[in-house]
Amino acid sequence: xxxxxxxxxxxxxxxxxxxxxxxxxxxxxxxxxxxxxxxxxxxxxxxxxxxxxxxxxxxxxxxxxxxxxxxxxxxxxxxxxxxxxxxxxxxxxxxxxxxxxxxxxxxxxxxxxxxxxxxxxxxxxxxxxxxxxxxxxxxxxxxxxxxxxxxxxxxxxxxxxxxxxxxxxxxxxxxxxxxxxxxxxxxxxxxxxxxxxxxxxxxxxxxxxxxxxxxxxxxxxxxxxxxxxxxxxxxxxxxxxxxxxxxxxxxxxxxxxxxxxxxxxxxxxxxxxxxxxxxxxxxxxxxxxxxxxxxxxxxxxxxxxxxxxxxxxxxxxxxxxxxxxxxxxxxxxxxxxxxxxxxxxxxxxxxxxxxxxxxxxxxxxxx
Amino acid sequence: xxxxxxxxxxxxxxxxxxxxxxxxxxxxxxxxxxxxxxxxxxxxxxxxxxxxxxxxxxxxxxxxxxxxxxxxxxxxxxxxxxxxxxxxxxxxxxxxxxxxxxxxxxxxxxxxxxxxxxxxxxxxxxxxxxxxxxxxxxxxxxxxxxxxxxxxxxxxxxxxxxxxxxxxxxxxxxxxxxxxxxxxxxxxxxxxxxxxxxxxxxxxxxxxxxxxxxxxxxxxxxxxxxxxxxxxxxxxxxxxxxxxxxxx
Numbered sequence: 252x253x254x255x256x257x258x259x260x261x262x263x264x265x266x267x268x269x270x271x272x273x274x275x276x277x278x279x280x281x282x283x284x285x286x287x288x289x290x291x292x293x294x295x296x297x298x299x300x301x302x303x304x305x306x307x308x309x310x311x312x313x314x315x316x317x318x319x320x321x322x323x324x325x326x327x328x329x330x331x332x333x334x335x336x337x338x339x340x341x342x343x344x345x346x347x348x349x350x351x352x353x354x355x356x357x358x359x360x361x362x363x364x365x366x367x368x369x370x371x372x373x374x375x376x377x378x379x380x381x382x383x384x385x386x387x388x389x390x391x392x393x394x395x396x397x398x399x400x401x402x403x404x405x406x407x408x409x410x411x412x413x414x415x416x417x418x419x420x421x422x423x424x425x426x427x428x429x430x431x432x433x434x435x436x437x438x439x440x441x442x443x444x445x446x447x448x449x450x451x452x453x454x455x456x457x458x459x460x461x462x463x464x465x466x467x468x469x470x471x472x473x474x475x476x477x478x479x480x481x482x483x484x485x486x487x488x489x490x491x492x493x494x495x496x497x498x499x500x501x502x503x504x505x506x507x508x509x510x511x512x513x514x515x516x517x518x519x520x521x522x523x524x525x526x527x528x529x530x531x532x533x534x535x536x537x538x539x540x541x542x543x544x545x546x547x548x549x550x551x552x553x554x555x556x557x558x559x560x561x562x563x564x565x566x567x568x569x570x571x572x573x574x575x576x577x578x579x580x581x582x583x584x585x586x587x588x589x590x591x592x593x594x595x596x597x598x599x600x601x602x603x604x605x606x607x608x609x610x611x612x613x614x615x616x617x618x
Numbered sequence: 619x620x621x622x623x624x625x626x627x628x629x630x631x632x633x634x635x636x637x638x639x640x641x642x643x644x645x646x647x648x649x650x651x652x653x654x655x656x657x658x659x660x661x662x663x664x665x666x667x668x669x670x671x672x673x674x675x676x677x678x679x680x681x682x683x684x685x686x687x688x689x690x691x692x693x694x695x696x697x698x699x700x701x702x703x704x705x706x707x708x709x710x711x712x713x714x715x716x717x718x719x720x721x722x723x724x725x726x727x728x729x730x731x732x733x734x735x736x737x738x739x740x741x742x743x744x745x746x747x748x749x750x751x752x753x754x755x756x757x758x759x760x761x762x763x764x765x766x767x768x769x770x771x772x773x774x775x776x777x778x779x780x781x782x783x784x785x786x787x788x789x790x791x792x793x794x795x796x797x798x799x800x801x802x803x804x805x806x807x808x809x810x811x812x813x814x815x816x817x818x819x820x821x822x823x824x825x826x827x828x829x830x831x832x833x834x835x836x837x838x839x840x841x842x843x844x845x846x847x848x849x850x851x852x853x854x855x856x857x858x859x860x861x862x863x864x865x866x
Contacts, residue, residue: 257726261715268714452708459674459704460727461696 254462258470265444266474272440280432280482281489287424288494298323298346298382301339303330306355310365314393318349323385340372347371347382414499414583425490426578427551429483430571433509434545436479437516438523439537441472445524446533464613472517479516483509487582499585505578508595512574515598518605519570525612545571570601620825620840624651626685627779627810628673633682635668642668644833646682650779650812655805657824658814661861664830666814670783673812674704687778700728703772703809707784709764711771713757717748720756721771728775742770762793766800773804780804782813786820798823818854827853829860836860 266272300318304311319326327345330336339345352358352366359365369386371379395405415422448454448471457467483506490496498505519541527533546552548562549571555563566572573594580586588595628650635643642665650656660666671677673686675695684691687701711720718739725735743749746766751759759767765785773780782801786794798820805811813824821827821841828838837844837860841853850856 254727254729257723261712261719261723264715264719265712451712452706452710453712455676455706456704456710456724457727458676459699459702460724461699461729462727 255466255470258462258466259473262444262471262474266478275440276436276478276482277485279435280428280485283432284425284428284486284489285493287428288421288490295378295381295385296323297325298378299327299344300324300347300349300382301328301330301336301345302326303333303336303348303350305353306351306357308356310356310359311351314351314367314390315349317393318386318389321385321389323382336370345372346378347386349386419494419496421490421494422496422583423551425486425494425496426575426582427546427549429486429509429578430512430549430551430574431542431545432486433479433483433513433574434516434519434541434571435537436482437475437513438520438541439534441475441517441520442523442527442533442537443530444475445471445521446527446530449524449528450530468521472521475517475520476510476513479513480506480510483513496582498582500581500587504588505581508574508577508581508591508598511595511598511602512570512577515570515574515602515605518602518609522605522609522612525609544569548572549575551575570598573597620654621651624653626650627652627687628656628812629683629685630669630673631683633669633672633684634680635665635672635677636680641833643672643679646830646833646835648828648835648838650810652778653805653808653810654825655801655811655813655823657821657827658812658830659818659821659827659857660814660830665833666830667783669830670781670812670814674702674781675699700775701778703775703777703780705768705772705780705782705785707787709761709768711756711764711768714755716753716755717743717759717767718752720767721774724771725774730775738774742774746770762789762796765789765793765797769797769800769804773809777809779810779812782811784814784816786815786817794820818852818857821853821857829857831860 266276302315304315315326318324324347328339330339330348333350336348336350339348348370350368350370352368355365355367367390369383371383373379395407445454445468448457454467458464462470487498487502487505491498520537523533523536523540527536544565548555548558548566548569550566551571555566555572558566577591577594577598580591584590626649628648630649631647633643633646634641644665646665646669658666658670668677672679672691673684675691675698679691686698689695689697689701691698712723715723721739721742722735725738730738739752743752746763748759748763748767751763756764756767769780769782769785772782786797789797794817801811801813801823813820815821824841826838826840827844828835829844830836837847837856839847844856845851845853848856848859850859
């Protein structure tokens with residue numbers, strides 16, 4: 252035990268003497284969280300639009316006012332002809348053009364049918380889609396207010412968004428970021444620190460010493476369990492204090508699940524280090540093979556349901572997907588263990604599988 | 619010192635190590651006597667490192683009987699580990715730890731007590747004349763110091779045998795000579811030294827020398843006897859003669 256402690260102390264020296272490691276360990280989580288929270292957001296505010304109003308009557312003026320006072324749109328330019336539309340899009344400031352046909356209010360009164368056209372800039376399809384939806388919503392609201400007395404029957408949906416009432420993007424990013432960063436720190440850092448010993452040749456010395464291989468591995472990994480755990484806490488606290496992301500469910504359960512996920516990522520890191528002997532390759536493997544799938548295939552940014560089936564299959568073998576499901580369930584929905592038992596079991600299974608593979612690889616290497 | 623009457627501290631009988639169909643060690647058999655400096659020579663790829671790794675327990679043999687320090691290599695691995703030291707050609711010390719921290723770490727994993735570690739570290743600093751470097755990071759000290767320190771660390775737990783795998787690579791002749799003084803000293807204290815090297819002048823310092831060619835031991839005797847037997851003036855000539863046999 253004393254030998255093992257000496258080993259752990261040495262490991263902490265390595266970490267605290269390397270400012271780059273420290274930066275990755277403690278700077279990265281904070282910076283990433285702030286970046287994702289503030290910069291990358293799904294909500295669009297103050298989009299610049301242009302209006303081509305060919306009738307300029309009471310109704311079109313009122314609709315325009317409604318649109319511009321919604322908070323989503325800012326009027327950049329009033330256009331006078333169709334020709335200008337192409338031009339303003341090309342200039343690049345305008346996201347959307349709203350076109351009212353001629354004799355708008357006259358048509359509306361006489362035939363009950365007035366023409367309005369929405370032209371979006373689909374070079375950024377997501378944004379265009381969201382803006383068009385906003386605008387349609389405003390138009391149909393106006394229509395309902397016009398017809399309030401005339402139509403005898405109406406279906407008025409009352410929409411309530413559960414668990415994230417204000418539809419804040421950061422509610423999504425905190426769980427995703429936890430999955431990503433804990434994976435990065437645990438898998439990347441451990442695989443680097445183990446391969447570093449191989450490169451230096453110190454691994455041979457350790458293996459020749461009376462330390463058992465399992466003690467060496469646990470000794471190398473232990474500090475990262477501890478530090479990754481601190482990181483998990485930093486992310487939860489920052490998410491809560493800065494962005495108001497709540498932890499509705501049990502904090503203890505959340506931390507336990509994080510611990511399991513960290514162990515899973517560490518065992519993956521160990522596996523990587525058993526199949527490589529240089530830090531460079533370990534880094535490549537960790538970044539390309541772990542980070543990209545964690546970001547793309549975990550449901551963090553892109554919904555799994557929309558992917559082609561072959562990619563969905565891949566998603567289901569990505570451990571981060573289960574972790575994200577688990578933390579969302581605990582943090583936002585406040586669910587107990589009963590609801591996440593399956594996901595927890597799958598993560599534990601992954602952990603055992605990676606450890607089993609590592610041990611096997613390790614033996615082959617020794618022989 | 620080589621003493622034919624001394625007990626055998628390493629016994630290797632019919633050691634075979636195969637990688638696929640390639641024989642890295644092809645039925646090696648030899649004994650090393652307690653307290654001697656045993657030189658293990660051979661060209662690159664002759665199978666030296668493979669053999670030394672097996673003796674240290676870093677790799678398993680395909681077949682053969684091996685006994686190191688009185689312990690069986692298959693059944694008593696843990697006991698062997700406590701009784702051997704190992705130094706590789708990389709002088710493996712941690713760059714980002716200080717001299718003292720390296721000593722403390724390696725002594726610690728061999729289970730030395732704190733007080734013992736302090737004492738040994740102090741006497742080591744004295745002996746190596748490195749007192750003022752005690753708290754310097756390894757990356758800031760010269761290669762020659764690193765090499766001496768790596769050797770001292772390899773024998774800090776007073777092992778029965780120390781294995782040195784090309785311990786003098788990349789250092790200048792003066793430092794090499796000083797390094798061999800340390801080897802002689804360890805040997806005089808009763809530690810058996812098993813050393814591989816490329817330098818034939820170093821082969822002359824060994825009590826006995828074995829020369830490996832193509833996974834087999836082509837010759838094994840004292841340097842004087844080998845020179846006599848092959849009618850050579852130096853170990854260098856002996857080595858070239860044996861290697862030439864291989865080429866033909």
